[in-house]
Amino acid sequence: MEQRNNLDGPAGEKEFVREITPKSVDFSQWYIDVILKAQLMDYAPIKGFMAFRPAGFALWEKVQELLDKRFKETGHQNAYFPLFIPQSLLQKEAEHVEGFAPEVAWVTRGGSEILAEPLLVRPTSEAIICDFYSRWVQSWRDLPILINQWCSVVRWEKSTRPFLRTSEFLWQEGHTCHRTEEEAEAETLQMLEVYREFLETEMAIPVLAGRKTEREKFAGALRTYSVEALMSDGRALQAGTSHNLGQHFAKVFDIKFLDQDDQLKYVWQTSWGLSTRTIGALIMVHGDDRGLVLPPRMAPVQVVIVPILSKKDGERVLEAVRSLADQLKEQKIRVKLDDREEYSPGWKYNEWEMRGVPVRIEVGPRDLDKDQVVTVRRDSGEKEFIARNELAAQLPNLLEKIQNDLLKKALDFREANTRKGSDYEEFKKIMEEQRGFFIAPWCGDDHCEEQIKIDTKATIRCLPFGLKPEQDHCFACGKQATEAACFARAY
Amino acid sequence: MEQRNNLDGPAGEKEFVREITPKSVDFSQWYIDVILKAQLMDYAPIKGFMAFRPAGFALWEKVQELLDKRFKETGHQNAYFPLFIPQSLLQKEAEHVEGFAPEVAWVTRGGSEILAEPLLVRPTSEAIICDFYSRWVQSWRDLPILINQWCSVVRWEKSTRPFLRTSEFLWQEGHTCHRTEEEAEAETLQMLEVYREFLETEMAIPVLAGRKTEREKFAGALRTYSVEALMSDGRALQAGTSHNLGQHFAKVFDIKFLDQDDQLKYVWQTSWGLSTRTIGALIMVHGDDRGLVLPPRMAPVQVVIVPILSKKDGERVLEAVRSLADQLKEQKIRVKLDDREEYSPGWKYNEWEMRGVPVRIEVGPRDLDKDQVVTVRRDSGEKEFIARNELAAQLPNLLEKIQNDLLKKALDFREANTRKGSDYEEFKKIMEEQRGFFIAPWCGDDHCEEQIKIDTKATIRCLPFGLKPEQDHCFACGKQATEAACFARAY
Numbered sequence: 001m002e003q004r005n006n007l008d009g010p011a012g013e014k015e016f017v018r019e020i021t022p023k024s025v026d027f028s029q030w031y032i033d034v035i036l037k038a039q040l041m042d043y044a045p046i047k048g049f050m051a052f053r054p055a056g057f058a059l060w061e062k063v064q065e066l067l068d069k070r071f072k073e074t075g076h077q078n079a080y081f082p083l084f085i086p087q088s089l090l091q092k093e094a095e096h097v098e099g100f101a102p103e104v105a106w107v108t109r110g111g112s113e114i115l116a117e118p119l120l121v122r123p124t125s126e127a128i129i130c131d132f133y134s135r136w137v138q139s140w141r142d143l144p145i146l147i148n149q150w151c152s153v154v155r156w157e158k159s160t161r162p163f164l165r166t167s168e169f170l171w172q173e174g175h176t177c178h179r180t181e182e183e184a185e186a187e188t189l190q191m192l193e194v195y196r197e198f199l200e201t202e203m204a205i206p207v208l209a210g211r212k213t214e215r216e217k218f219a220g221a222l223r224t225y226s227v228e229a230l231m232s233d234g235r236a237l238q239a240g241t242s243h244n245l246g247q248h249f250a251k252v253f254d255i256k257f258l259d260q261d262d263q264l265k266y267v268w269q270t271s272w273g274l275s276t277r278t279i280g281a282l283i284m285v286h287g288d289d290r291g292l293v294l295p296p297r298m299a300p301v302q303v304v305i306v307p308i309l310s311k312k313d314g315e316r317v318l319e320a321v322r323s324l325a326d327q328l329k330e331q332k333i334r335v336k337l338d339d340r341e342e343y344s345p346g347w348k349y350n351e352w353e354m355r356g357v358p359v360r361i362e363v364g365p366r367d368l369d370k371d372q373v374v375t376v377r378r379d380s381g382e383k384e385f386i387a388r389n390e391l392a393a394q395l396p397n398l399l400e401k402i403q404n405d406l407l408k409k410a411l412d413f414r415e416a417n418t419r420k421g422s423d424y425e426e427f428k429k430i431m432e433e434q435r436g437f438f439i440a441p442w443c444g445d446d447h448c449e450e451q452i453k454i455d456t457k458a459t460i461r462c463l464p465f466g467l468k469p470e471q472d473h474c475f476a477c478g479k480q481a482t483e484a485a486c487f488a489r490a491y
Numbered sequence: 492m493e494q495r496n497n498l499d500g501p502a503g504e505k506e507f508v509r510e511i512t513p514k515s516v517d518f519s520q521w522y523i524d525v526i527l528k529a530q531l532m533d534y535a536p537i538k539g540f541m542a543f544r545p546a547g548f549a550l551w552e553k554v555q556e557l558l559d560k561r562f563k564e565t566g567h568q569n570a571y572f573p574l575f576i577p578q579s580l581l582q583k584e585a586e587h588v589e590g591f592a593p594e595v596a597w598v599t600r601g602g603s604e605i606l607a608e609p610l611l612v613r614p615t616s617e618a619i620i621c622d623f624y625s626r627w628v629q630s631w632r633d634l635p636i637l638i639n640q641w642c643s644v645v646r647w648e649k650s651t652r653p654f655l656r657t658s659e660f661l662w663q664e665g666h667t668c669h670r671t672e673e674e675a676e677a678e679t680l681q682m683l684e685v686y687r688e689f690l691e692t693e694m695a696i697p698v699l700a701g702r703k704t705e706r707e708k709f710a711g712a713l714r715t716y717s718v719e720a721l722m723s724d725g726r727a728l729q730a731g732t733s734h735n736l737g738q739h740f741a742k743v744f745d746i747k748f749l750d751q752d753d754q755l756k757y758v759w760q761t762s763w764g765l766s767t768r769t770i771g772a773l774i775m776v777h778g779d780d781r782g783l784v785l786p787p788r789m790a791p792v793q794v795v796i797v798p799i800l801s802k803k804d805g806e807r808v809l810e811a812v813r814s815l816a817d818q819l820k821e822q823k824i825r826v827k828l829d830d831r832e833e834y835s836p837g838w839k840y841n842e843w844e845m846r847g848v849p850v851r852i853e854v855g856p857r858d859l860d861k862d863q864v865v866t867v868r869r870d871s872g873e874k875e876f877i878a879r880n881e882l883a884a885q886l887p888n889l890l891e892k893i894q895n896d897l898l899k900k901a902l903d904f905r906e907a908n909t910r911k912g913s914d915y916e917e918f919k920k921i922m923e924e925q926r927g928f929f930i931a932p933w934c935g936d937d938h939c940e941e942q943i944k945i946d947t948k949a950t951i952r953c954l955p956f957g958l959k960p961e962q963d964h965c966f967a968c969g970k971q972a973t974e975a976a977c978f979a980r981a982y
Binding site: 042044045046049050051052053054056057058060061077078079080081082083084086089102103104105106107108109110111112118119121128131132135136141147151152154156158167168170342 | 533535536537540541542543544545547548549551552568569570571572573574575577580593594595596597598599600601602603609610612619622623626627632638642643645647649658659661833
């Protein structure tokens with residue numbers, strides 16, 4: 001695929017070149033076109049790596065801001081642990097090393113010396129963090145430990161896709177220690193709920209929450225929970241995971257505390273993470289053939305003002321839009337005034353549309369005469385004339401309405417693409433066509449799960465909370481059904 | 492040195508154990524004691540690496556918040572570039588590779604494959620960023636590019652010291668492209684001024700700004716500027732650097748743009764960085780024998796409220812301090828209510844003192860009867876009785892006063908430890924005793940600078956702005972003096 005195409009091409013009257021493949025023609029190409037044209041990322045000179053350009057990184061900054069606030073409200077603090085992990089530490093937890101060793105990057109030289117023990121670039125930080133926790137935890141007074149880390153991690157991937165699967169990605173990883181099993185389980189579920197609420201409220205991405213199967217759980221965990229989103233091409237995406245680690249790591253890393261009853265006990269641990277792949281989800285859930293569509297709460301620029309300038313009325317219009325921009329800024333609306341002279345208004349409309357800005361405000365001399373402005377919604381294209389003195393009052397409502405409408409649209413799409421049933425032939429057909437979630441009665445057997453994957457490429461995304469199998473028999477193998485499982489083809 | 496000593500030791504009546512070596516006995520040990528006891532960091536299982544514990548990372552989060560705001564106000568955007576750099580990219584700029592190659596960590600294996608070309612973990616990102624810029628910059632319309640990155644970098648150091656010199660550290664690196672030489676120089680100086688103002692306003696660390704000598708400049712730069720701080724043991728610390736890269740990188744990475752006059756031109760570039768070593772400076776400039784002393788603007792917790800509880804009056808006091816804490820929070824004061832029952836008030840006083848919280852508020856039953864609270868300043872120990880209904884109004888002033896007093900104290904110290912002169916013997920003695928800055932007329936010769944370093948271990952920290960040599964002859968070699976140079980022993 002061609003890599004880059006600078007937006008700042010022809011000026012003035014020259015035509016704006018969108019060059020976005022329609023979703024219906026080739027969804028994968030549409031996705032790549034949108035992220036390159038909206039300048040969210042660029043490919044690195046190393047296979048599988050990418051740079052987050054300012055427009056893309058600003059989305060991650062929003063995730064950080066909005067999620068970090070929630071972490072702190074639930075009592076967590078941030079810390080930072082070393083980038084490198086000695087090989088011997090990774091090897092302590094057997095399942096963990098088996099899960100991660102095949103996909104790590106190894107540092108074998110430092111300066112001019114060959115390292116006696118190779119170091120791995122963190123693919124996740126349980127091993128190194130547990131090493132620290134074994135010293136930090138001594139007494140029940142040290143508990144709970146509620147720590148989060150924002151960082152980059154490296155997993156050597158064979159097949160990559162920008163934001164969704166890259167050899168380096170950005171994420172947060174929470175790592176907590178507790179006195180009791182109940183407390184650890186409550187924390188695991190609390191953080192899953194933080195993810196669900198964040199994704200729905202801020203990103204307008206509805207998710208299905210549930211437990212992962214043994215096969216799909218985190219390497220070294222007791223239980224893994226996840227929130228699963230549905231992309232607009234009918235494929236699922238795991239948007240966040242939360243693991244109850246039990247005492248697996250505590251025992252191998254020797255994390256013990258003296259409890260109030262004077263007994264030495266192992267701690268109970270959790271870990272939970274959400275990554276830059278959610279940016280990919282944001283693009284795929286809301287974007288359209290004209291480019292990016294950003295929910296107002298996530299949009300670095302919520303409103304762009306484009307003045308329509310002429311020689312005669314230029315100054316008058318500029319003055320009006322500047323005062324408008326100031327007024328909106330005071331209201332804490334993230335506004336951008338695009339007063340560049342080297343581009344025409346039409347060119348700017350197209351550019352900001354492609355970049356997904358939720359609301360465009362157009363102001364020309366005739367609008368000034370009528371004391372009005374024009375607002376255009378990015379999501380629906382809806383155009384409205386609003387009296388200038390009412391704009392400041394109406395804009396917050398408009399932004400909220402767009403936010404709600406985007407969530408509703410995504411919910412409707414998911415509703416329309418979630419089937420419940422126990423007809424395996426119907427299931428196979430739907431999976432072949434990648435048409436969303438299929439919820440079916442399932443036996444809980446690892447081999448059955450494997451066979452379904454071989455048959456259809458579908459995996460169990462999660463065992464949704466609160467659902468029971470609606471039939472006695474597994475829809476695939478016919479054995480006793482114990483679970484209601486949600487299947488999908490996934491990213 | 493012993494590595495860790497958990498604070499949460501004896502409860503209740505048991506004595507608080509401070510265990511901080513006095514500064515006057517052993518400054519290096521004092522520094523290590525403070526950062527371990529205040530739980531700012533812990534040593535990693537890899538030599539030269541460390542973890543930022545929550546109390547330490549919170550200081551870096553403050554740096555990020557306060558500096559990032561300034562970057563955005565000056566028109567910069569954040570982005571994120573790959574962690575790894577192909578060897579061939581580093582090698583493009585000759586001086587750059589010579590400067591950095593000896594101290595990099597090399598990734599030679601990814602998953603199960605041996606890499607055809609080794610990758611280096613970024614020691615700084617000029618090379619990889621220039622590779623991207625060569626594609627992002629096409630037209631004068633794309634300029635200026637004003638990008639910053641917050642990340643971790645790795646430099647394989649032989650001798651390390653927590654925060655000050657570690658094989659991995661956190662920093663920000665700004666990388667900009669401009670149309671003209673003048674614009675690049677203005678940006679370089681603007682960012683140096685941002686550092687100066689930030690360090691003095693927020694961290695209460697006065698700095699000397701100036702140009703680096705050829706010998707001390709950044710590998711690959713045209714000119715390097717720095718801000719230099721003086722630690723309380725009389726040694727200097729480089730707190731931030733800003734480089735005018737000229738067209739060195741543009742030419743080897745082929746970063747060209749079509750200017751308005753239809754000519755293809757190379758861009759002019761800058762880069763600038765400030766790292767977690769400033770946290771080390773914060774500790775060394777303000778700390779004392781009782782532990783950390785934080786300037787209020789940098790303090791994650793500005794005010795701690797310690798209730799004095801008794802069985803009889805416990806509820807009444809708790810109710811009062813809770814309402815006090817709520818009131819201060821509403822005023823945007825960062826307040827912590829320490830209502831733990833397992834520690835005595837005296838123990839808490841000691842702990843928060845060691846952790847550097849600027850103001851402690853004590854509230855007991857007798858204070859309630861008198862409708863007052865007690866405030867205690869961390870920096871001076873000054874105790875004051877304040878009427879409860881006046882506290883909210885007075886506290887912001889008190890915090891501001893502490894901030895100003897800390898800056899003034901540091902300025903006075905620097906003043907008292909800055910000598911101007913041209914007596915080389917006096918200079919040698921002062922450098923041997925590590926007593927601060929020495930400003931002297933200097934010839935500008937590289938060999939002379941080298942000889943001075945051999946004689947005294949002192950380096951030229953910078954050629955301070957606005958200073959001219961006060962004598963005609965170099966104080967060291969007697970040749971024509973062209974500069975006023977600031978010498979010091981440095982971290």
